[in-house]
Amino acid sequence: MEIKLSNVTKRYHKGMRNALDIEDFAFESGKIYGIVGQNGSGKTTLFKSLTTIIDSFGEITYDGVNVHEDTTPLSKVGIVLDDLTLYRNWTGRQNIEFFMTLKHSMDISRVDELAEKLSIKGDLDSKVGSYSLGMTKKLILLIALIDDVQVLILDEPFRGVDRQSTDALTKFIKEEFMSSDKIVLISSHVANDIESMADTFVKLDKGKIVESGKLTLTNYKVKTDQVEEFKTLLKKKDVPYENNEQTFILRGIEDDDWNKLLKAAMTAKISFSNINKISEVEEVLN
Amino acid sequence: MKNAIFNSEIFKITHDQGVNILTLVNGIVNIVVTIGWVIFVKSGAMQGSASNAFSISILVLLPLLTIAGLLTSAVVFYLVPFRSISVDYGNSLLQLSIASGTSRTRYYFSKLTVTALRMMVTFVFLITIPTIIILASTDGSVEWLTNIINSLGIWEIVFVPFIGYLSLIALIYLAVVLMKGSLLSILVAIGINFGASLIMTPIQIIIQTSIYNSTVQTSVQAGTLLWWAILQQLITLTAYTVIGWQVFKHQDL
Structure with a gap:
């Protein structure tokens, strides 16, 4: 049909x-x-x-x-x-x-x-x-x-x-x-x-x-004080991002890759004050 | 699909308790009124041979009952078609029916036909028992009936009111379609009827004037008027049906 x-x-x-x-x-x-x-x-x-x-x-x-x-x-x-x-x-x-x-x-x-x-x-x-x-x-x-x-x-x-x-x-x-x-x-x-x-x-x-x-359903919005360290980590892991001051938006990440990124951030002693899974539909609506 | 619309409409009619109860009440009132009139005529109240108390009580009760019978009949024959047609707008079943692939043209004409058939069945139901009562009271003599038919003519008694009532149903349908099932449809129907009579009455006056001024025989004059009455009803029936159908075909539901 x-x-x-x-x-x-x-x-x-x-x-x-x-x-x-x-x-x-x-x-x-x-x-x-x-x-x-x-x-x-x-x-x-x-x-x-x-x-x-x-x-x-x-x-x-x-x-x-x-x-x-x-x-x-x-x-x-x-x-x-x-x-x-x-x-x-x-x-x-x-x-x-x-x-x-x-x-x-x-x-x-x-x-x-x-x-x-x-x-x-x-x-x-x-x-x-x-x-x-x-x-x-x-x-x-x-x-x-x-x-x-x-x-x-x-x-x-x-x-x-x-x-x-x-x-x-x-x-x-x-x-x-x-x-x-x-x-x-x-x-x-x-x-x-x-x-x-x-x-x-x-x-x-x-x-x-x-x-x-x-709909990919794998967008995240994270906030950290260690902006430069996190940018370096993202570049190293080849993860595309949007950045505005302390806020990063990461799009289209698979669950496994997200978990690996979180682990790497912990190892690099990068802490996040906020982690949100973004609703893609809300993004589209806005 | 046509049978499906018919069957679903019949399903609705058989499950429409409110209307069915109203029709039953109307039937009972008509029977009581008929019996009352038969007793009244047979008792000799008209000739003053019945007792005073009986005559007074029946003279008070009978007109009241007759009015009640006429009113409930008016409600049945005017409001039942209105309800039957408008109910689908009210509860969105019309939307679901059309969204399920029911052709609008089929729906419109099926609904119109089922409503007309329903009212015919209702009419037969309401008239059967009173007729039997009257026939029984006259010992099966139908002389009074043939006298009425002979004086008025079978066309005037049966065909003109029949077409007239079909035209009324088509008018109600048109008004319901225009107002999308709102209660105001009743007023709109009255308004359209008034508008149509503004057009038809002058034509009728012209016809009457022309035939009564001529030298034709009285029977021919009566025949012309009868055919005009039938033609008038057929014109309005066709006009209401076609306009309603065209509006419905392109209507946002």
Whole structure:
């Protein structure tokens, strides 16, 4: 599966700037994309355009099929939007049955399996109105995954969800989608959530894709009084760095190399007043 | 996919407890009102042969019950289509349906058809038992019914209200689409209806004036007016449906 966007634009009101303005970009299978950007950068507009929830201009193709002309490929898309709600007067199971009817799905064993993994099996017969936000999001995720989806879109899936549920959801999505030939797009305002799941990031700003690439997760920010000694050590170990007074930023270091560097610094009696692993997503966002 | 939309809509209808209870209440009120009128007619209250207490009590109760029946029927036939169409906007299921690959055109027309069918079934449900009660009270005689049909005509009784009601459902759908399911859709529907009558009424006056000023026979005049009424409903039905569909096709959900 490949999703291609060509000259995709969306403007909500005349006279305003484009909420989305993507000239050419492709989402490739086997990758988990973290979509980052400030509020209003176009993340939700991108997701809604990809699924035709909003009417955008340009060409959006799934394996060559333009979804503005033929929506069939969308049957392989699961989506969890931040503002989605379900029938509150129905039970979780009734909501699932409704979507199974809509999607022509028959595999009830898949529902049980997913509910078990998401730890909501025992709550499926309660009314959705009594669910916590975390449970509701789990149920929406379950509905999104009823079919064997090829593309999963998650817009702020963890907003308002407690840490325990976030961890459970993260674990579940990683198990289901990591190392698969599927595409996952996830946005979150919490950098750690993106980093713990995504292997590739796409940065949006004012509707445009301004940066994209792989997430390395191995950047460090250290502070030392022994600036010259540490510079010498870094040069000796051939580690690239950025330096500003007592602060050093080291990018793209493997864990082993980092441990060796720390050991060498101890031997050279260099001490650090501060060591921080930098969130690459936060870096990108800033 | 079309069947899937149909089936999912039927799933919704069967699980829509609030509306189903309201319809049931309306059905019971209609039955009570029908029985009340049958008793009233049979008791001779109109001729003054019934006892005073009975006549007074039935004369007070029956109009109240009739008004209640008419009001609940109005709620059922106006608000149920509104709720049925607007509910998906309210809880974002429309977004999920479209994001799952449901064609907007199929969705729109399926929803319109299912809503119309639902209301037809509701109408049959509401009218069946009262009709049986009336027929039983007249010992199966349908003379009164044939008299009404003969005096008004089958087209006026069945076809014009039927098309008119379909047109009303299409109008409600258009208003709901324009207002994205908001409660204000009801006012918008009333406004559009008023706007349409501003266009249609002058045309109707022109037609009436021209045919009554001519020397054609009364039956021909009545026929022309009937066809104008049907044409008028068909024009509004088509206009509301097409405009609603086009807006929905390009709407941000």
